[in-house]
Amino acid sequence: MAEMQQIVLARHCDGPPVPEDFAVETLPLPEPKEGQFRLRHVWNSVDPGTRSRLSGGDSYAAALPLGKPVDGFSVGVVEASEHPDYPVGTKVFCAAGWRTHSIQSGRGFLGKVPEALVPLSAWIGVLGVPGLTAWFGLKETARFKAGDCVLVTSAAGPVGATAGQLAKAWGAARVVGIAGSDEKCRWLTEEAGFDAALNYKTTGDLTAAIHEAMQCGVDVLFDNVGNAMVDRVLPLMSMHGRICVSGQVADYNVAPEARAGIRHTAPFITHRINMQGLVVFDFMKGFPEALGEMAAMLASGRLKAKEERFDGIAAMPEAFCGLFKGENFGRRVVKVGEE
């Protein structure tokens, strides 16, 4: 009998996730009913934001029950269909979790991959939630405008790298990234067009270094790290500066009481700072336009997207856990099926 595999949550994470928190399950391959199709996943993503659902007691995002497949994004090929709009061979991106196959009805966050200008995996990376988060976080949440000086944290990650490049493309006066290795910093300045990049692991006085590297203050902090970074940068913000809370990778593993605190809040009043978080699905109406523009930028080489590729669904837990050690350099995608 034909089979599929999925990765489920075996126990709730306590602190940084470890591969033993997950288990591989093998199931019979399901058949689509009328109005459904079966997607063979080709690439699955691992996403830091997923961590917020993996602690048992989390009171915000609904906790993922034990035994359920873990969240992630996928791009794949329809291999069996009872849905007139999705014939066999159609390429589709969707949010379908850590599986090799899924049954879909064409609803929810799901779309057809329009054409083969870019690698298929881009549709769960720079043309997926990370790229869209960068686009809408910068444009809508941070209300970016040409001439802004932008600081991006976790800048070599897929969200940060895209945010910094979009800021440059849209006329930022200066874009500085913070990342965790000299290699990442070199890529940011030499490949991705950042004006400067700082290695937070080796820079002594990081606050002073940010201040110096920015030259023009911080109009926009595009943060993927969390409270400690926001607290550090607040005193460096310019008048009417904006903080986009895009991600909180340093805080997802820590109970709220144990997190770093944001203390330097005087600039909220003195400098009229605005801080706003986003979930990119609030902006779905704008996805087609954003994806069209980013696909063109990517195809023409004006937008660089770095990927780290893993092989086989069993590699997903390891790929995910590494996100919280700062191991990843670019989008982590896992090949789980044939294109």
Add this chain to the structure above:
Amino acid sequence: MAEMQQIVLARHCDGPPVPEDFAVETLPLPEPKEGQFRLRHVWNSVDPGTRSRLSGGDSYAAALPLGKPVDGFSVGVVEASEHPDYPVGTKVFCAAGWRTHSIQSGRGFLGKVPEALVPLSAWIGVLGVPGLTAWFGLKETARFKAGDCVLVTSAAGPVGATAGQLAKAWGAARVVGIAGSDEKCRWLTEEAGFDAALNYKTTGDLTAAIHEAMQCGVDVLFDNVGNAMVDRVLPLMSMHGRICVSGQVADYNVAPEARAGIRHTAPFITHRINMQGLVVFDFMKGFPEALGEMAAMLASGRLKAKEERFDGIAAMPEAFCGLFKGENFGRRVVKVGEE
């Protein structure tokens, strides 16, 4: 020779201000030159926000140098004039500091008191910066809309009390205040029309009590207290909730490193929270309209404004220092001259 008095900063404050941080000075009464007039102050205000300029090392608001008169708002009567637009007898409100008299040129934050519908002292209270902060903080910063559930902290203070009453007048679904005595709480519900009020000093589990009192979640937190309160309320915020950072009275006396930290930041993403501070002078174009409407509400009794009156300029340091002990109940105004 005729004289005037002023209160100057005698030493930088370290922690909560004490009366010994200030000194009374007597000076010759100055004469206005051409284009100037001399204002006899009738009422001066003491303002918690002033504290942020009184620590020597503060790096945000420019520190007040020793020996300089302390900031505050005043309303008074022109008693000598070389300015054609401000004849003797004109009543004027302005930001002129802790003095009995000042020389003015008609520029800056300054206006004529339009008519005698309300007590003169209202023009440095509900018709001054506190009332305007409530108005624009609620309308612009918090983007209040009818149907919102609003939580106001330091609610018996002049900013909070006005914010809560404006929210009710503008169609809030529910307005809850937090204050520091049963007497204040009674005034809020019985006089000012708040739906509920909580005494933070005697309520055991304040977070649970807020949750219960709000009934409908918190769409708008109008905060005058600071980090600890923001941290407490964040997990109670509704989707797309807004935090207006109107004041930080609990934090002004504390070095940033020693302040309470905001740790419960997950809702910034999960609930798309927006947090924004304000300085009311950014909204000066709208002052005439806001003042006109609030003066009418005040004159007709639809807006209640509680005052605590002190007598004589020498009482200003004591009146100011009490703001940081939660002593004040309403706007503290000091009579420093004859009307």
